[in-house]
Amino acid sequence: MGVETTSPRIRREIRTLTDDERDLYFTAIKIMRNTSDKVGIELYGERFRGYDYLLFKHAVTAVNRCADQGHLPHNILTFHRAYLLEFELSILSIVKVLNPQ
Numbered sequence: 001m002g003v004e005t006t007s008p009r010i011r012r013e014i015r016t017l018t019d020d021e022r023d024l025y026f027t028a029i030k031i032m033r034n035t036s037d038k039v040g041i042e043l044y045g046e047r048f049r050g051y052d053y054l055l056f057k058h059a060v061t062a063v064n065r066c067a068d069q070g071h072l073p074h075n076i077l078t079f080h081r082a083y084l085l086e087f088e089l090s091i092l093s094i095v096k097v098l099n100p101q
Helices: 019-034 039-043 051-064 076-098
Strands: none
Touching: 019 039, 019 051, 019 076, 039 076, 051 076
């Protein structure tokens, strides 16, 4: 997935966001929910992931016949960190287009 950063990300609790920041976040979530992966990638770039893709990815690890591979003690932290990073990168790809700065 190769993520380049120049400084650590600052993540804030949702109740501390301004109204504009919160609206932008919720708009990004709605776009993820209502946009196909193909269209989303065309509009927002290769890091876009639709909500259904992320939901399915999580479900596959949770209900796999072999085991709950995303929630076993030795996998839970690693899987969810990678999963949340993918979710965050998708939101950031949308925000970058909606609110370029």
